[in-house]
Amino acid sequence: MKTNWLPYTEARSFVHKLKFKTVTQWLIYSKSGKRPFNIPSSPRRTYKKEWKGMSDWLGTEIIQTQKRVYRKYDDARKFVHKLELINRDAWIEYCKSGNKPDDIPNNPWNTYKNSGWKGMGDWLGTGTLATRDIEFWPFKKARIFVHKLELTGSEDWKKYCKSGNKPEKIPSAPWNTYKKEWKSIGDWLGTGTIASQKRKYLTYDNAKKFVHKLHLSGSTAWRKYVKSGKLPDNIPSNPNNTYQKQGTWISWGDFLGTNNISVTIKSKSFLSPKKAKPVLKKLFKEYDIKNLSDWKKFAKTHGKLLEELRIPSYLLTTYSKKNVIKWEKQK
Numbered sequence: 001m002k003t004n005w006l007p008y009t010e011a012r013s014f015v016h017k018l019k020f021k022t023v024t025q026w027l028i029y030s031k032s033g034k035r036p037f038n039i040p041s042s043p044r045r046t047y048k049k050e051w052k053g054m055s056d057w058l059g060t061e062i063i064q065t066q067k068r069v070y071r072k073y074d075d076a077r078k079f080v081h082k083l084e085l086i087n088r089d090a091w092i093e094y095c096k097s098g099n100k101p102d103d104i105p106n107n108p109w110n111t112y113k114n115s116g117w118k119g120m121g122d123w124l125g126t127g128t129l130a131t132r133d134i135e136f137w138p139f140k141k142a143r144i145f146v147h148k149l150e151l152t153g154s155e156d157w158k159k160y161c162k163s164g165n166k167p168e169k170i171p172s173a174p175w176n177t178y179k180k181e182w183k184s185i186g187d188w189l190g191t192g193t194i195a196s197q198k199r200k201y202l203t204y205d206n207a208k209k210f211v212h213k214l215h216l217s218g219s220t221a222w223r224k225y226v227k228s229g230k231l232p233d234n235i236p237s238n239p240n241n242t243y244q245k246q247g248t249w250i251s252w253g254d255f256l257g258t259n260n261i262s263v264t265i266k267s268k269s270f271l272s273p274k275k276a277k278p279v280l281k282k283l284f285k286e287y288d289i290k291n292l293s294d295w296k297k298f299a300k301t302h303g304k305l306l307e308e309l310r311i312p313s314y315l316l317t318t319y320s321k322k323n324v325i326k327w328e329k330q331k
Contacts, residue, residue, distance in 0.1 A: 008050040011039045016059035073116030081125035137169045139181040147190030153232045175229030186233040204248035207235045212257035271310045
Protein backbone atom coordinates (compact mmCIF):
# COMPACT_ATOMS: atom_id res chain seq x y z
CA MET A 1 0.00 0.00 0.00
CA LYS A 2 1.45 3.36 -1.08
CA THR A 3 1.50 6.10 1.57
CA ASN A 4 0.29 9.58 0.65
CA TRP A 5 3.15 11.66 1.99
CA LEU A 6 2.73 15.37 2.64
CA PRO A 7 4.47 17.64 0.09
CA TYR A 8 8.09 18.34 1.08
CA THR A 9 7.52 21.99 2.13
CA GLU A 10 4.56 21.08 4.35
CA ALA A 11 6.39 18.13 5.94
CA ARG A 12 9.45 20.28 6.53
CA SER A 13 7.40 23.05 8.15
CA PHE A 14 5.94 20.48 10.56
CA VAL A 15 9.41 19.15 11.44
CA HIS A 16 10.80 22.67 11.99
CA LYS A 17 8.20 23.21 14.74
CA LEU A 18 9.66 20.22 16.62
CA LYS A 19 12.86 22.26 17.06
CA PHE A 20 15.22 19.31 16.90
CA LYS A 21 18.89 20.22 16.94
CA THR A 22 20.43 16.91 15.92
CA VAL A 23 19.85 14.00 13.58
CA THR A 24 19.85 11.69 16.60
CA GLN A 25 16.84 13.50 18.03
CA TRP A 26 15.01 13.05 14.73
CA LEU A 27 15.78 9.32 14.61
CA ILE A 28 14.52 8.80 18.15
CA TYR A 29 11.35 10.72 17.35
CA SER A 30 10.78 8.70 14.16
CA LYS A 31 10.77 5.46 16.14
CA SER A 32 8.76 6.79 19.08
CA GLY A 33 5.34 6.31 17.46
CA LYS A 34 4.55 10.03 17.66
CA ARG A 35 5.48 10.74 14.03
CA PRO A 36 2.41 11.36 11.79
CA PHE A 37 1.81 8.57 9.25
CA ASN A 38 2.09 10.99 6.30
CA ILE A 39 5.61 12.17 7.21
CA PRO A 40 8.38 9.71 6.27
CA SER A 41 11.03 8.48 8.68
CA SER A 42 13.55 8.54 5.78
CA PRO A 43 12.83 11.88 4.09
CA ARG A 44 16.04 11.63 2.06
CA ARG A 45 14.52 8.75 0.04
CA THR A 46 10.99 10.09 -0.15
CA TYR A 47 11.89 13.61 -1.29
CA LYS A 48 14.87 12.87 -3.56
CA LYS A 49 14.22 15.83 -5.86
CA GLU A 50 13.68 18.44 -3.13
CA TRP A 51 16.21 17.04 -0.63
CA LYS A 52 18.88 19.54 0.53
CA GLY A 53 20.18 17.83 3.63
CA MET A 54 19.21 17.15 7.25
CA SER A 55 19.95 20.74 8.33
CA ASP A 56 17.33 21.99 5.85
CA TRP A 57 14.89 19.28 6.98
CA LEU A 58 15.34 20.01 10.70
CA GLY A 59 15.71 23.75 10.28
CA THR A 60 19.13 23.93 11.99
CA GLU A 61 20.75 25.50 8.93
CA ILE A 62 24.04 23.74 9.66
CA ILE A 63 26.82 24.78 7.29
CA GLN A 64 28.83 22.01 5.63
CA THR A 65 31.98 21.24 7.62
CA GLN A 66 34.42 22.23 4.88
CA LYS A 67 32.73 25.66 4.46
CA ARG A 68 32.21 26.41 8.15
CA VAL A 69 34.14 29.21 9.88
CA TYR A 70 35.32 28.09 13.32
CA ARG A 71 36.41 30.17 16.28
CA LYS A 72 40.12 30.70 16.79
CA TYR A 73 41.75 27.96 18.86
CA ASP A 74 42.22 30.05 22.02
CA ASP A 75 38.63 31.34 21.94
CA ALA A 76 37.19 27.87 21.34
CA ARG A 77 39.34 26.42 24.12
CA LYS A 78 38.14 29.07 26.61
CA PHE A 79 34.55 28.08 25.85
CA VAL A 80 35.31 24.35 26.24
CA HIS A 81 37.12 24.85 29.56
CA LYS A 82 33.88 26.20 31.08
CA LEU A 83 32.14 22.91 30.27
CA GLU A 84 34.45 21.10 32.76
CA LEU A 85 34.54 17.89 30.72
CA ILE A 86 36.90 15.28 32.10
CA ASN A 87 38.10 13.36 29.04
CA ARG A 88 37.76 12.62 25.32
CA ASP A 89 34.69 10.38 25.83
CA ALA A 90 32.90 13.19 27.69
CA TRP A 91 33.74 15.54 24.79
CA ILE A 92 32.27 13.13 22.24
CA GLU A 93 29.07 12.80 24.30
CA TYR A 94 28.81 16.59 24.48
CA CYS A 95 29.16 16.84 20.68
CA LYS A 96 26.29 14.37 20.29
CA SER A 97 24.05 16.29 22.68
CA GLY A 98 23.27 19.00 20.13
CA ASN A 99 24.33 21.74 22.59
CA LYS A 100 27.66 22.49 20.95
CA PRO A 101 27.86 25.78 18.98
CA ASP A 102 28.36 25.29 15.24
CA ASP A 103 31.54 27.36 15.19
CA ILE A 104 33.33 24.88 17.46
CA PRO A 105 34.45 21.68 15.66
CA ASN A 106 33.63 18.11 16.66
CA ASN A 107 37.18 17.04 15.80
CA PRO A 108 39.37 19.87 17.10
CA TRP A 109 42.51 17.73 16.68
CA ASN A 110 41.99 17.95 12.91
CA THR A 111 40.72 21.53 12.68
CA TYR A 112 43.47 23.04 14.85
CA LYS A 113 46.23 20.61 13.88
CA ASN A 114 48.43 23.41 12.56
CA SER A 115 47.01 26.28 14.55
CA GLY A 116 47.54 25.62 18.25
CA TRP A 117 46.48 22.03 19.00
CA LYS A 118 48.35 20.60 22.02
CA GLY A 119 46.22 17.62 22.98
CA MET A 120 42.88 16.86 24.65
CA GLY A 121 44.20 17.85 28.07
CA ASP A 122 44.93 21.36 26.82
CA TRP A 123 41.62 21.51 24.91
CA LEU A 124 39.48 20.42 27.87
CA GLY A 125 41.51 22.18 30.53
CA THR A 126 42.40 19.01 32.44
CA GLY A 127 46.11 19.56 31.82
CA THR A 128 46.59 15.93 30.79
CA LEU A 129 48.63 15.59 27.62
CA ALA A 130 48.98 12.42 25.55
CA THR A 131 52.55 11.07 25.64
CA ARG A 132 52.98 11.74 21.93
CA ASP A 133 52.11 15.42 22.52
CA ILE A 134 54.64 16.02 25.32
CA GLU A 135 58.00 17.55 24.51
CA PHE A 136 60.28 15.72 26.93
CA TRP A 137 63.53 17.16 28.23
CA PRO A 138 66.72 16.12 26.41
CA PHE A 139 68.17 12.87 27.79
CA LYS A 140 71.12 14.46 29.64
CA LYS A 141 68.97 17.09 31.36
CA ALA A 142 66.39 14.47 32.42
CA ARG A 143 69.08 12.09 33.70
CA ILE A 144 70.76 14.82 35.79
CA PHE A 145 67.39 15.53 37.43
CA VAL A 146 66.78 11.83 38.11
CA HIS A 147 70.27 11.34 39.61
CA LYS A 148 69.42 13.93 42.29
CA LEU A 149 66.48 11.79 43.42
CA GLU A 150 68.95 9.13 44.64
CA LEU A 151 66.66 6.23 43.74
CA THR A 152 68.21 2.79 44.23
CA GLY A 153 66.57 0.65 41.52
CA SER A 154 63.74 0.07 39.07
CA GLU A 155 61.20 -0.55 41.86
CA ASP A 156 62.00 2.85 43.37
CA TRP A 157 61.61 4.43 39.93
CA LYS A 158 58.16 2.84 39.48
CA LYS A 159 57.00 4.14 42.86
CA TYR A 160 58.31 7.61 42.08
CA CYS A 161 56.46 7.67 38.74
CA LYS A 162 53.20 6.75 40.49
CA SER A 163 53.73 9.28 43.31
CA GLY A 164 52.63 12.24 41.19
CA ASN A 165 55.88 14.09 41.92
CA LYS A 166 57.52 13.36 38.57
CA PRO A 167 57.72 16.39 36.23
CA GLU A 168 55.60 15.96 33.10
CA LYS A 169 58.67 16.64 30.96
CA ILE A 170 60.33 13.41 32.18
CA PRO A 171 58.96 10.14 30.72
CA SER A 172 57.87 7.20 32.85
CA ALA A 173 59.38 4.79 30.31
CA PRO A 174 62.69 6.51 29.44
CA TRP A 175 63.97 3.37 27.66
CA ASN A 176 61.31 4.00 24.99
CA THR A 177 61.68 7.79 24.76
CA TYR A 178 65.49 7.85 24.69
CA LYS A 179 66.20 4.72 22.64
CA LYS A 180 69.39 6.11 21.07
CA GLU A 181 70.93 7.33 24.35
CA TRP A 182 69.59 4.58 26.62
CA LYS A 183 72.19 2.39 28.36
CA SER A 184 70.57 0.90 31.45
CA ILE A 185 68.39 1.68 34.45
CA GLY A 186 71.59 2.02 36.50
CA ASP A 187 72.88 4.72 34.18
CA TRP A 188 69.47 6.47 34.28
CA LEU A 189 69.22 6.46 38.08
CA GLY A 190 72.90 7.14 38.70
CA THR A 191 73.44 4.03 40.79
CA GLY A 192 76.75 3.48 39.02
CA THR A 193 76.37 0.68 36.52
CA ILE A 194 79.18 -1.75 37.25
CA ALA A 195 80.72 -4.01 34.61
CA SER A 196 79.04 -7.44 34.63
CA GLN A 197 82.17 -9.30 35.76
CA LYS A 198 82.57 -6.96 38.78
CA ARG A 199 78.92 -6.64 39.73
CA LYS A 200 77.57 -8.11 42.98
CA TYR A 201 74.41 -10.03 42.20
CA LEU A 202 71.68 -11.28 44.48
CA THR A 203 71.92 -14.92 45.47
CA TYR A 204 70.07 -17.33 43.19
CA ASP A 205 67.21 -17.79 45.69
CA ASN A 206 66.73 -14.04 46.27
CA ALA A 207 66.88 -13.25 42.55
CA LYS A 208 64.39 -16.03 41.91
CA LYS A 209 61.93 -14.56 44.46
CA PHE A 210 62.00 -11.22 42.66
CA VAL A 211 61.63 -12.79 39.21
CA HIS A 212 58.67 -14.97 40.24
CA LYS A 213 56.65 -11.78 40.90
CA LEU A 214 57.07 -10.79 37.24
CA HIS A 215 55.03 -13.82 36.10
CA LEU A 216 57.08 -14.32 32.94
CA SER A 217 56.06 -17.26 30.78
CA GLY A 218 59.48 -18.45 29.59
CA SER A 219 63.02 -17.55 28.54
CA THR A 220 61.72 -15.57 25.53
CA ALA A 221 59.61 -13.38 27.84
CA TRP A 222 62.69 -13.01 30.06
CA ARG A 223 64.74 -11.65 27.11
CA LYS A 224 62.04 -9.08 26.34
CA TYR A 225 62.02 -8.01 29.99
CA VAL A 226 65.80 -7.61 29.99
CA LYS A 227 65.66 -5.46 26.83
CA SER A 228 62.97 -3.24 28.39
CA GLY A 229 65.56 -1.73 30.71
CA LYS A 230 63.57 -2.62 33.84
CA LEU A 231 65.93 -5.33 35.10
CA PRO A 232 67.55 -4.36 38.44
CA ASP A 233 71.37 -4.08 38.32
CA ASN A 234 71.81 -6.76 40.99
CA ILE A 235 70.13 -9.46 38.88
CA PRO A 236 72.10 -10.80 35.89
CA SER A 237 70.70 -10.65 32.37
CA ASN A 238 72.07 -14.16 31.76
CA PRO A 239 71.24 -15.91 35.06
CA ASN A 240 71.84 -19.36 33.59
CA ASN A 241 75.52 -18.46 33.05
CA THR A 242 76.05 -16.47 36.25
CA TYR A 243 74.43 -18.93 38.64
CA GLN A 244 75.76 -21.99 36.82
CA LYS A 245 79.28 -20.78 37.58
CA GLN A 246 78.25 -20.43 41.22
CA GLY A 247 76.78 -23.93 41.14
CA THR A 248 73.29 -22.78 42.15
CA TRP A 249 71.46 -22.72 38.78
CA ILE A 250 68.64 -25.27 38.45
CA SER A 251 66.61 -24.41 35.36
CA TRP A 252 64.64 -21.68 33.59
CA GLY A 253 61.41 -23.14 34.92
CA ASP A 254 62.67 -22.92 38.47
CA PHE A 255 64.14 -19.42 38.00
CA LEU A 256 61.02 -17.96 36.37
CA GLY A 257 58.56 -19.88 38.51
CA THR A 258 56.92 -21.74 35.66
CA ASN A 259 58.07 -25.13 37.00
CA ASN A 260 58.88 -26.24 33.45
CA ILE A 261 62.03 -27.98 34.54
CA SER A 262 64.10 -28.99 31.52
CA VAL A 263 64.30 -32.62 30.52
CA THR A 264 68.09 -32.70 30.85
CA ILE A 265 67.88 -31.62 34.50
CA LYS A 266 64.99 -33.88 35.44
CA SER A 267 66.47 -36.89 33.67
CA LYS A 268 68.86 -37.29 36.59
CA SER A 269 65.93 -38.43 38.73
CA PHE A 270 64.09 -40.54 36.13
CA LEU A 271 63.84 -44.30 36.50
CA SER A 272 66.42 -46.35 34.65
CA PRO A 273 65.18 -48.20 31.51
CA LYS A 274 65.08 -51.46 33.48
CA LYS A 275 62.98 -50.02 36.32
CA ALA A 276 60.83 -47.99 33.94
CA LYS A 277 59.85 -51.06 31.89
CA PRO A 278 57.19 -52.56 34.24
CA VAL A 279 55.83 -49.12 35.12
CA LEU A 280 55.37 -48.18 31.46
CA LYS A 281 53.87 -51.56 30.55
CA LYS A 282 51.27 -51.01 33.25
CA LEU A 283 50.52 -47.48 32.01
CA PHE A 284 50.23 -48.64 28.38
CA LYS A 285 47.73 -51.29 29.39
CA GLU A 286 45.72 -49.25 31.88
CA TYR A 287 45.33 -46.20 29.61
CA ASP A 288 45.20 -48.11 26.31
CA ILE A 289 48.30 -46.39 24.93
CA LYS A 290 49.09 -48.02 21.56
CA ASN A 291 51.80 -45.74 20.14
CA LEU A 292 53.85 -42.60 20.76
CA SER A 293 51.03 -40.41 19.50
CA ASP A 294 48.76 -41.81 22.24
CA TRP A 295 51.58 -41.34 24.72
CA LYS A 296 51.96 -37.63 23.90
CA LYS A 297 48.24 -37.03 24.50
CA PHE A 298 48.43 -38.96 27.78
CA ALA A 299 51.55 -37.11 28.97
CA LYS A 300 49.94 -33.71 28.42
CA THR A 301 47.11 -34.47 30.83
CA HIS A 302 48.97 -36.63 33.38
CA GLY A 303 52.08 -34.57 34.17
CA LYS A 304 51.76 -34.91 37.94
CA LEU A 305 51.32 -38.69 37.76
CA LEU A 306 54.44 -39.06 35.61
CA GLU A 307 56.38 -36.86 38.01
CA GLU A 308 55.38 -39.07 40.92
CA LEU A 309 56.32 -42.20 38.96
CA ARG A 310 59.62 -40.56 37.82
CA ILE A 311 58.78 -41.17 34.17
CA PRO A 312 59.64 -38.49 31.55
CA SER A 313 57.00 -36.92 29.28
CA TYR A 314 59.31 -37.32 26.30
CA LEU A 315 60.26 -40.98 26.32
CA LEU A 316 62.63 -40.89 23.35
CA THR A 317 64.67 -38.10 24.95
CA THR A 318 65.48 -40.19 28.01
CA TYR A 319 65.17 -43.79 26.76
CA SER A 320 66.32 -45.32 23.50
CA LYS A 321 63.84 -45.80 20.66
CA LYS A 322 64.56 -49.51 20.78
CA ASN A 323 63.44 -49.78 24.41
CA VAL A 324 60.28 -47.75 23.84
CA ILE A 325 59.19 -49.87 20.85
CA LYS A 326 59.74 -53.03 22.91
CA TRP A 327 57.57 -51.71 25.72
CA GLU A 328 54.83 -50.75 23.26
CA LYS A 329 54.71 -54.25 21.84
CA GLN A 330 54.83 -55.98 25.22
CA LYS A 331 52.00 -53.97 26.80
